[in-house]
Amino acid sequence: MTDEREIISRREERKRRTRERLLDAGRTLFSERGFDQTTIDDIVAAAHVSRGTFFNYFDNKDAVLAALHRVHMDKLPAIIDDLLARELTTAERIQALFDDVVDAAVTLEKYFRATTRELDRDLATPAISAARTERFIVAFGRVLEAGVARGEVRVDYPLRFLSQMVTAVYVTTIRYWRQDTVFDMELEFERAAAFIAEAIAPPENGDPSGPKGGSGPDGGSEG
The missing domain is CATH 1.10.357.10 (Tetracycline Repressor, domain 2)
Known part of the structure; x- marks a missing residue:
């Protein structure tokens, strides 16, 4: 039986990886296009997540x-x-x-x-x-x-x-x-x-x- 702490740990690791993907996408797009020319839709597309997921991490x-x-x-x-x-x-x-x-x-x-x-x-x-x-x-x-x-x-x-x-x-x-x-x-x-x-x-x-x-x-x- 999977330990509850292991499940929580895996969930937290998934969250960490998702947040890092969003940051990596932002970093790349800001470098290529600049901040003003980058949209949230651009970031979520580059990170391969939904808009809803984006707002789980950033306002x-x-x-x-x-x-x-x-x-x-x-x-x-x-x-x-x-x-x-x-x-x-x-x-x-x-x-x-x-x-x-x-x-x-x-x-x-x-x-x-x-x-x-x-x-x-x-x-x-x-x-x-x-x-x-x-x-x-x-x-x-x-x-x-x-x-x-x-x-x-x-x-x-x-x-x-x-x-x-x-x-x-x-x-x-x-x-x-x-x-x-x-x-x-x-x-x-x-x-x-x-x-x-x-x-x-x-x-x-x-x-x-x-x-x-x-x-x-x-x-x-x-x-």
Whole structure:
């Protein structure tokens, strides 16, 4: 007799596979046609499921896009792990993260424009925006923290402040690319990465501990 738990497990596995087919179909179609030119009917046809099945998993086409963006966000910690395992400077690690964006925009422009639409939606959804921004801050914070240990990152500002700054430049550059059709992404992302590398580097005066007895970076008084 088949165990009830085995039946449930098989059912859950079927659901997982069906959801993955829908996501794969969305990913392929968004890459080929773009988001606006893809319909729910296109997705269900490519996934070989019915419209009714689609709505068992997603409320609309936007929900498919949001799920695909979450897949990429979920990969971010592993990407950071890989960069930290390689013998790179902090500036090179940040440059690598920016280069990944450029590669995606060049090789899969329609798909990248679709998934980064989620960053624009964040402006209208503060709760989602805060959660997504926090993931970027944590990711960049890990890179900067490793750089502090190597003497490559300034310590006169709180690490979180620097991570927020890097996140702001990163996300803003992507948004700017989305809004400007003549934007030279390769050039501008290279410039943005160079700006960050300069901004996070220890002060040239050779005193990485920063100013003494003045106003701290958080607006409070030091000393």
